[in-house]
Amino acid sequence: MMSFIFGKLTLSAFEQSPTILAAVSFMGLVGLVVIILLTKHKRWGWLWREWLTTLDHKKIGMMYLVIALIMFFRGGVEALLMRGQQSISVGASTGFLSANHFDQLFSSHGVDMIFFVAMPLIFALFNLIIPLQIGSRDVAFPFLNAMSFWFFAAGAMVFNMSLILGHFAATGWVAYPPLSELAYSPGVGVDYWIWALQLAGVGTLLAGINFLVTIIKMRCPGMTLMKMPLFIWTALATNVMVVFAFPILTATLGLLFLDRFFGMHFFTAGFGGNAMMYVNLFWSWGHPEVYILIMPIFGIFSEVVATFSKKRLFGYASMVYATAAITLLSFTVWLHHFFTMGGGADLNAFFGIATMLIAVPTGVKIFNWIFTMYQGRVRFTLPMYWFFGFIATFTLGGVAGVMMAIPGIDYELHNSLFLVAHFHTMLIGGVMFGLFSGLYYWFPKYTGFKLSEAVGKWSFWCWLIGFFLAFGPLYILGFMGATRRLYHYSASTGWQPLFIVAGIGSLIIAAGFILQIAQMFISYRDRKKNIDLTGGDPWDARTLEWSIPSPVPEYNFAIIPEVHDRDPFWDAKQKGVMATAGRAYEDISVPKNTSIPILMGGLAFVFGFAIVWHIIWLVVAALLGGVTLLAWRLSSVDTERVIPASEVERMDSELRQKIAA
Amino acid sequence: MGVKYKIAILSFLFLLAVAGLVLFFYSHSAVMLNPQGFVSLHERNLMIIAVLLMSLVVLPVFILTFVIAWKYREGNSKAKYNPGLVRLPIYEVLWWSFPFAIVAALGVITWISTHALNPYKPLQMQSAAPSITVQAVALDWKWLFIYPQQGIASLNFLEFPVNTQVAFKITSDAPMNSLWIPQLGGQLYGMPGMSTQLHLIAQRPGNYMGMSSNFSGEGFAGMQFTAKAVSSSEFTSWVNTIKNSSSTVLNVAEYEALAKPSQNNPISYYSSVVPNLYNWIVMKYMTPVSSSSTSAGTGTATSTSTST
Structure with missing residues (x-):
């Protein structure tokens, strides 16, 4: 009876190591502070109406940012713990982490940074920027957009649950079978891995479809394919890759689940299973995934470099x-x-x-x-700093990458710390630097003020120097024969000094991150000083998003622009004629808020949690609930709200007057 | 302003210099830059060629980025401002074709070297004496090395004659592992139910670090071993010592006990090994019958070819 109600879940699932308990208590404390603040300022209703039930792509984008920030904190702490462990776990000392805990850490660090930091940051920018750059009032499917977000959030929550109940996979983030099969990983760790990725992956796939259609169908008049800003081109390419690659991940995880839940043998060692089939499938998704992460960065720099070179x-x-x-x-x-x-x-x-x-x-x-x-005319602003940092790191990482593309060399470097250094160069020096550049660039569009440059430059130098200190030694360690994922090594290897340097480097990166948080607070405090006086175009930029007021009004464009040039806003500024000139205001319909996406996300979380712990009745209940909600949504007609043309005109002229003042 | 950027550039150069010094300092202990085997020597040289070829593109990119950004900085009114310059077809052809030419050169090198350094291919060395075969089995969490020609086996220790080709057959009776002796050459995976091959030669006697490079679970960090290259007479006497010792016989029962998960196992030896044990380890995954098959125990298992 108990096993019917609770599945595999028992009280022993609550037993956690002191480090994890500390992490969970910290999370609980932060959560409590948030709850107290919300209650004290009576903001629960506001949170629900303005954010959690919204279908506005801009707010959904910002919620992606919030989750990415929280998860970045988690992934960063994991990185520091690993660097600490490897700095001292040598010879007679075994450090402060057990082998199993260390294994969970590097597994969850990888999953966290790729799925729950880099991906949401990219989809945050897609949400925040794509509709604005193509002169659209919304994405193609606003409801689906909210669903994507909440599925992704459910995946993140399932992932975080492994800190509280049970444990996470100790298989590495790639979870190669047969290690990830029942025979070698009988616990719930791999199941958490499967379902966190599965839910987040479904969310990503839905978002990919949405943005693909948005870019193809929702561009403003005059914006032909070859007039799209390059960020839109890279976003289009990214979403094509998402749509082709993510189903492979979904299927692969599904097969691994069948192996683990029903005792099938797709990837097991024996009984006709083939582990290498998994490896092929995983990387058929996994390599496009790498380009899904870096492609938008190419788009960001194409915008940033053009703007700041005038x-x-x-x-x-x-x-x-x-x-x-x-x-x-x-x-x-x-x-x-x-x-x-x-x-x-x-x-x-x-x-x-x-x-x-x-x-x-x-x-x-x-x-x-x-x-x-x-x-x-190159302006050395913060976004450009990150561009130069990107060139300095990414080219080196590229050399390392081409080296490993030569099989004869890869035999020596595969699985070594050289590889780890290479892909961190691409992911930190490439993806993260690029995302920072983009976030600093577009920040004023959403807030109306710029981020403090002085603090920003300090954080930049911390990141850059910290990066070289943290990963330079890893390249050398790779040449010294150090493999990845070692929780302990012998003193005779001579690796320790380099691990210590890498540890110091990671602390400097952490300081860079703290400075970035400080930068947000300082800039918010001094927002009057950093205010964007132009009302929407602080950088003298080129594309449509800068032609509308900051912060962006709910309907984005009071009048849909018509473009005749690749850099429409720049063109308009040169000619002194706005793209919207002489066109009338019209009624705008915007999607009404709905609580269905967040409820679906909640059910997705329940489903994920229940299936991890084999609580079958709850799995069935969550699925039925999901179907019911979907049917309810499909049968609702009244999903849009109209802002009359006169009201749009009133709001728009008010905004323009405020800017002029 | 100018001073600030100069400081930035200087500190960056300083960092590079430090990195260079560190690399120089560590080059003697960086085993890969210090190859002791035929294969690793070629792999090291390949690395150097690839890096040099790529620096033909990377260095100009590096220099151009910072020089151009600095020259055309906003404050520099002497520099030309020409916002209309958005296409230079000749230049674009140049930077499509120049990296392509380098990749083409690298591609040719890749094709040739990949065939030359194919780990499955027996090595051709003039000085190479006849080769010996080692069957490596990755277990949870230790390495078992079977010497089929000598009829002995060792755990977490590998000894072989110098200047002799060692032909490895690698499998796993555990999760995936990868056999790697960096100073002698590249690695190859050992996977359950599969048998892979690797050929290495040590050109100098010595103790080389060997390990599994692919994470295989909790005891992974302990999957290290010493690969000892000795003269052929030393090797013969090592084999004879083990053969004549009263150490354990490795039969199926003994193997199954050994295959149970254990960590940081000390070095040990087996004075004799039942024939075809390696094939049995690979093939047991191929049959629907579980591992209790006894055919190998009697030594009558036909030697099914699994080494393709």
Whole structure:
């Protein structure tokens, strides 16, 4: 009876190690403070009406940001714990973490940083920027957009539950079978991994479909494909990759679930299972995923460099073709993740060369950015700082990447810390630096004030120097034969000094992150000083999002613009004619708030939790609840609210007067 | 303003110099830059060629970025401002074709080297004496090395003659692992139900660090072993010592006890090994019958070829 009600869940699931207890208590404390603040300021209703039930893409974008920030904190603490452990766990000392706890840490660090930090940051920017840059009032499917977010949030919550109940996977974030099969990982850890990724992955897939349709169908009049800002091109490419790659992940996780739940043998060692099939499938998703993360960054820098060079993007057509080339090639290189599993020479050489080919369009992009600056007027603002940081790190990471694309070299470097250093160079120096650049660039659009440059530059230097200190030693350690995922090593290896330097580097990065948080508070405090006097165009920028007031009104564009140029806002400013000039206001319909997406997300969380613990009745209940909610939504008609043209005109002129004042 | 950027550039150069010094200082202990084997030597040289080729693109990119950004900075009114310059077809052709040429060169190198360094291919060395075979089995969490020609086995220790090709067959009776002796050459995965191959040669006697490079669970950190390259006479006497010792016989029962998870096992030896044990370990995953099959125990198992 008890096992019917609670599945595999018993009281022993609450037993946690002191470090995890400390983390959970800290999270509980923060949660409590938030609850007290909300109650004290009577903000519960506000939170529910304005945020949790919203279908506004801008607010959904900001909620993605909030989750990414919280999860970045978690992933960062995990990184510091690992660096601490590896700095002292040498010879006779075994450090302060058990092997199993360390294994869980590097598994969850990887999952966290990729799925719950980088991905939401990218979808935050998609939500915040895509509709504005294409001159649209909304995404194609606002309800689906909220659903995507709440499925993603449910995945994040299932992932975090593993801190409180039970444990997380101790398999590495790739969870290769047979290690991730029941025979070697009988606990709930891998199930948490499966369902956190499954829910977040479904959310990502739905969001990918949404933005693909948004970009294809919702562009304003005059914006032909070859007039789209490059960020939109890269977003289009990204979402094409999402739509093609994420179903593979969903299917792979599904098969692993069947193995673990029903005792099937898709990937088991025996009974006809084939673990290498999993490895193929995983990287068929996993390699495009890498480009899903980096592609939007190419778009961000294309906007940032053009704006801060006061010049149109150089070689636009080249950039578009390079983007398309990377998108196609990203699906043809997955095997380079396992040259060392015994692939023949022809096979390995083919995938090695395919991998190197990606360096060509990537190089073209960098040359085009350089020539965007050439004969321009370069302003050394924060977003540009991150661009220079990106060039300094990303090119080095690229060299390391092409090295490992050569199978003969990969045999020596695979699974070493050199590899770890390489992909952190791409993910921190590439993805994170790019995201920071974009976030600093677009921040004033949503707040009406800029972030403090002085503190920002301090944090930049902390990140850059910390990065080289933290990952430079890892490249060397790789050459010294240090493999990844070691919770302990012998003193005779001589690795310890380098691990200590890497630990110091990670602390400097942490200081950079703290400075960024401080920067937010300081800039908010001094927002009057940093206010964007132009009312919407603080950087003298080029694309449509800067033509509307900051913060962006609910309907984005009071009048839908018509564009005739690749840099429509710049063009309008040069000619002195706004794209909306002479056109009448019209009634605008905006989607009404609905609580269904958050309730669906809640049920998705319950479903994920229940299936991890094999609580079958709850799984069935959650599924039935989901179907009911969906039916309810599908049968509701009154889902939109109309803002009459006169009201739009009144609000718009008010905003314009405020700016003029 | 100018001073600030100079400081920034100087400190960046300083950092690079520090990195270079560290690299120099560590190059003697960086085993990979210090190869002791035929394969690792070629792999190291390949690395150097690749880095040099790539620096033909990367260095100009590096320099151009910072020089151009600085030259065309907003404050510099002497620099030309030409916002209309958005296409230079010749230049664009240049930076599509120049990286492509480098990748083409690298591609040729890749094709040739991948075939030359194919770990499955027996090595051709003039000085190479006849090869020995080692069957490596990754277990939870230790390495078992079976010497089928000598009829002995060792745990977490590998000894072999110098200047002799060691032909490894690798499998796993546990999660995936990867056999790696960095100073001698690249690695290869061992996977349950599969048998992979790796060929290495040590060109100098010595004790080399060996390990599993692929995470395989809780005891993974302890999956390290010493790979000892010795003269052929030393190797023969090592084999004879083990053969004549009263250490355990490795039969199926003994193997199944050994295969149970254990961590940080000390080095140990087996004076004899039942024939075809390795094939039995690989093939037991191929049959629907569980591992209690006794055919290998009697030594009558036909040697099914699993080494393709």
